[in-house]
Amino acid sequence: xxxxxxxxxxxxxxxxxxxxxxxxxxxxxxxxxxxxxxxxxxxxxxxxxxxxxxxxxxxxxxxxxxxxxxxxxxxxxxxxxxxxxxxxxx
Numbered sequence: 001x002x003x004x005x006x007x008x009x010x011x012x013x014x015x016x017x018x019x020x021x022x023x024x025x026x027x028x029x030x031x032x033x034x035x036x037x038x039x040x041x042x043x044x045x046x047x048x049x050x051x052x053x054x055x056x057x058x059x060x061x062x063x064x065x066x067x068x069x070x071x072x073x074x075x076x077x078x079x080x081x082x083x084x085x086x087x088x089x090x
Contacts, residue, residue, distance in 0.1 A: 012046050013055045014038035014064070015085035022046075036068035037082070 008027075009018050014037045022031050022042035030043025038059045040046055045055045059065075064079035 010085060011035040011038060011040065011042075012052045013040050014059055014079075015082040015087075034068075036072045037066055039067040 009021055010016065011018060011022060014035060016035055016037040018033070018035065020031065020033075021027075022033060022035075023029060024031065030047070032041060032043045034041050038055065040055050044051075046052045060083070064083060066073045066077065066079070
């Protein structure tokens with residue numbers, strides 16, 4: 001299993017700002033939390049670069065939906081902007 005460390009607060013699949021680092025400050029220690037937008041589990045679906053790409057492709061193919069509670073969705077949420085942000089991740 002190969003994974004490129006991605007320190008930062010954004011989901012590596014959909015780009016949603018989590019408000020915390022899903023992979024810890026070292027970029028290597030997963031939180032196993034669930035992304036409110038794409039519903040991936042940090043440390044499971046995104047444990048490899050291939051997993052990130054597979055999960056991202058599935059999210060895009062589904063139309064970039066918000067899969068969590070509507071109350072957790074940011075105001076003026078725009079999945080296209082969020083997707084562009086996710087593609088900026090290292």
